[in-house]
Amino acid sequence: MSTKTTSILFLLAGWWIALATSCSSNETSENNPNKEEYLPAAPNYADSRYWYQAPETGDKPADVFYVVPTCIWNWEAETGDTSYYMNPLDEAQRAAVDRSEYLGYALFSKSCRFFAPYYRQISMEAWMQSPSEIERRYQNAHQDIVAAFRYYMDNLNQGRPFILAGHSQGAKAVIELLKHTLTADEYERLVAAYAFGFSVSQEELDRYPYLRPANDSIDTPALICYNSVSRPEAVSPLFANNRAIINPLNWRTDETPAAPAENRGSVFFHADQSSDTLFQTVGARIDRSLHALIIEGLNDEDYFIPSIQSLFPKGNYHVQEINLYFLNLQQNLERRVHAYTTRKGA
Secondary structure, eight states, X not given: OOHHHHHHHHHHHHTTOOOOOOOOOOEEOSSXXXXXXXXXXXXXXXSGGGBOOOOOOOOOSEEEEEEOOOOOOOEEOTTSOEESBOOTTOHHHHHHHHHHHHHHHHHHTTTEEEEOBOOOOXXXXXXXXXXXXXXXXXXXXXXXXXXXXXHHHHHTOTTOOEEEEEETHHHHHHHHHHHHTOOHHHHHTEEEEEEETOOOOHHHHHHOTTOOBOOSSSOSSOEEEEOEESSGGGSOTTSTTOOOOOOTTTOOSSSOOBOXXXXXXXXXXXXXXXEEEETTOOEEEEETTTTEEEEESSOHHHHOOGGGTTTSXXXXXXXXXXXXXXXXXXXXXXXXXXXXXXXXXX
């Protein structure tokens, strides 16, 4: 394996490290209904410590409200209790999350002011439970997302166009905000919602009008969603029901393949925030029967993370959903924001 690939995998594995710290509690455990589950105190989003401190980039035509993916495992509190939730004020946990925060910042900051809350995200082990347990725990995390979004809208947005974006658990947060939280006025100012690496069912599409999948590279407001695998058996059980998909290389929703030459560049970041750009590494095509992107040109072994193989089998590129199409996504953000401002006459 090359030194470059080894460093990339080291960074990816760093997102799934186990952490330990202290917190407070108040939820019910699945194993013992009479025992309270250890839950950190709720964030106060008027406190700047609960927001990622992005470098200043000057004024931009739009904002992005970005929600990070799952970055922690279960951890043990000082009391000996196990927590399935991030403690947003724990420095070690924040350090793990900040790698993903920076990836989002690097992608969006060229076109947007960047706002990203720390929240009580559920752990990787939480995603390995039953669907009902995942949803029960996620509701605690989502309370934080709604509170952060309302604080952002009331105090930081100032009536500007904005993008919702998130990866994995963060993408679920974006979808839930579209379903239940955005007002009609806010939806009018929504440029797009980028939900990298999650799923939207046909029932959700039929029921919630703000879940409107993108049809091309510039329609607004629209939902951008996809999941990448190298082979059919690698589709994650978490996302097998997806019915919203677009190809981020050619921005088509049919099965027209995008050749590797259409990939402007895959970008991978290291722990020191330096980056490698790999040009024309992977093409992609939509498989309508799978509702997934099929990619070619990579060695599955190089991107396989054994600790999460029950959710993401070998050949599943969930962790790399942003990295693989980075420069195409960045270009699309500029085009979609421009399309929105042109349409609004701004």
